Amino acid sequence: MTDAFDKSNSYQEYKVVKKTQLATLKRNILDSVSSLQKRIALMESEVAQERIAVDSLGQNLNTTQQNLIKAKEKEDGIEVFGILTSKATYNTIMWGIILILLLVSGFLFYRFLNSHKITNAAQLKMAEMEIELEDYRRNSLEREQKLRRKLQDEVNKNRKA
Numbered sequence: 001m002t003d004a005f006d007k008s009n010s011y012q013e014y015k016v017v018k019k020t021q022l023a024t025l026k027r028n029i030l031d032s033v034s035s036l037q038k039r040i041a042l043m044e045s046e047v048a049q050e051r052i053a054v055d056s057l058g059q060n061l062n063t064t065q066q067n068l069i070k071a072k073e074k075e076d077g078i079e080v081f082g083i084l085t086s087k088a089t090y091n092t093i094m095w096g097i098i099l100i101l102l103l104v105s106g107f108l109f110y111r112f113l114n115s116h117k118i119t120n121a122a123q124l125k126m127a128e129m130e131i132e133l134e135d136y137r138r139n140s141l142e143r144e145q146k147l148r149r150k151l152q153d154e155v156n157k158n159r160k161a
Contacts, residue, residue: 078090085093 077084
């Protein structure tokens, strides 16, 4: 544009430019505008492609984050009977079960000891009762034998008399 301005003539207070120079200037401007429009279109398509790439990367990021969350849940948890529980809950449940089993086994052991004491006491009483029964039988047998002797003596006395 400065070239056409420099080569123009002056007429009163106006500048006179040759039509060929104006046509060249117009052609140059249209060429510049056309090349700029092509460049703009190319850049817009690049921007659109980059947006698509960014969207795809965003979706991949979301998927990766969800997979990471699931992986952390699996790492921080233990699957029991098909149910995913946290390690703290699992430890609490297991130690609770162990404590309950210890309490139950302690109670059953206490009951066993009491039953064992009662059984031993009953066996001692039974042994004493067997001894007493044997003594009673012996005494009864002796009494019976004495009574038979007396009876026999009486029978013999009555036969002789």
